[in-house]
Amino acid sequence: xxxxxxxxxxxxxxxxxxxxxxxxxxxxxxxxxxxxxxxxxxxxxxxxxxxxxxxxxxxxxxxxxxxxxxxxxxxxxxxxxxxxxxxxxxxxxxxxxxxxxxxxxxxxxxx
Amino acid sequence: xxxxxxxxxxxxxxxxxxxxxxxxxxxxxxxxxxxxxxxxxxxxxxxxxxxxxxxxxxxxxxxxxxxxxxxxxxxxxxxxxxxxxxxxxxxxxxxxxxxxxxxxxxxxxxxxx
Numbered sequence: 001x002x003x004x005x006x007x008x009x010x011x012x013x014x015x016x017x018x019x020x021x022x023x024x025x026x027x028x029x030x031x032x033x034x035x036x037x038x039x040x041x042x043x044x045x046x047x048x049x050x051x052x053x054x055x056x057x058x059x060x061x062x063x064x065x066x067x068x069x070x071x072x073x074x075x076x077x078x079x080x081x082x083x084x085x086x087x088x089x090x091x092x093x094x095x096x097x098x099x100x101x102x103x104x105x106x107x108x109x110x111x
Numbered sequence: 112x113x114x115x116x117x118x119x120x121x122x123x124x125x126x127x128x129x130x131x132x133x134x135x136x137x138x139x140x141x142x143x144x145x146x147x148x149x150x151x152x153x154x155x156x157x158x159x160x161x162x163x164x165x166x167x168x169x170x171x172x173x174x175x176x177x178x179x180x181x182x183x184x185x186x187x188x189x190x191x192x193x194x195x196x197x198x199x200x201x202x203x204x205x206x207x208x209x210x211x212x213x214x215x216x217x218x219x220x221x222x223x224x
Binding site: 030031032034042043044045046049051088090092093094095096097098099101102103104 | 142144151152153154156159161167169201207208209210211212213214215216217218
C-alpha cells in the first residue's frame with residue numbers, strides 16, 4: 001500500500017462546479033498535509049496546508065482533514081478553466097524532515 | 112524574491128557523461144531536497160539534507176550523489192549518466208521538519224541519450 005494515495009483521475013468538471021480531490025494516507029503518524037498545484041511543464045506550487053481535523057478555507061479552496069479516517073480532501077468551488085492542473089497531496093510528520101507525495105490527480109475544468 | 116533557483120534549466124547528455132545540477136535558496140531554510148518526476152510516477156525523493164552538514168538517501172538514490180555546500184546550496188551529481196535518468200529534476204527547500212511546506216524551484220529538464 002502506498003503511503004499517500006490519491007484518486008487516480010483524470011477528473012473533469014464543468015466550469016462553475018465544485019471539484020473534489022481526495023487523498024488517503026496509511027501512516028497514522030502523519031500530522032501535516034499539503035496540497036500542491038502543478039501546471040503542465042511547471043513546478044509544484046503550494047496552495048493549502050492543514051494540520052488539524054476539520055475544514056480550512058482559503059478563498060475558493062477548502063481543505064478537509066479527517067485523521068480518524070486517514071483522509072484528506074481539497075474542494076475547489078466555482079471551478080475555473082485556470083484551475084486545470086495536476087494536484088498533489090503530501091503528508092509529513094513533525095518528527096521527520098520529509099514529505100510523502102501522492103502521484104497526483106489531473107483536473108480539467110471545461111468551459 | 113528568487114526563492115529556489117536551479118541551474119541549468121535544460122540539459123542534454125550522452126550516456127556515461129557526468130554533470131552537476133545546482134540549487135540555491137535565499138529563504139534561510141534549513142532543509143533541502145532533490146526529487147525527480149517521471150510521467151505517471153509523481154515526485155520521487157532522491158536525496159535530502161535536513162540541515163547544513165547532513166545528507167540522507169531518499170527513495171531512489173542509486174546513481175546520484177549530493178553535496179550540501181552551505182546552508183544556501185545543495186547540488187546533485189550524476190557521475191555516469193544513464194538513459195533511465197532522463198527526467199525532470201526538482202529542488203525544494205523548507206524551514207525544516209515534516210510539518211513545514213516545501214518550496215520548489217522551476218526544475219531541470221534532463222535528457223540522456
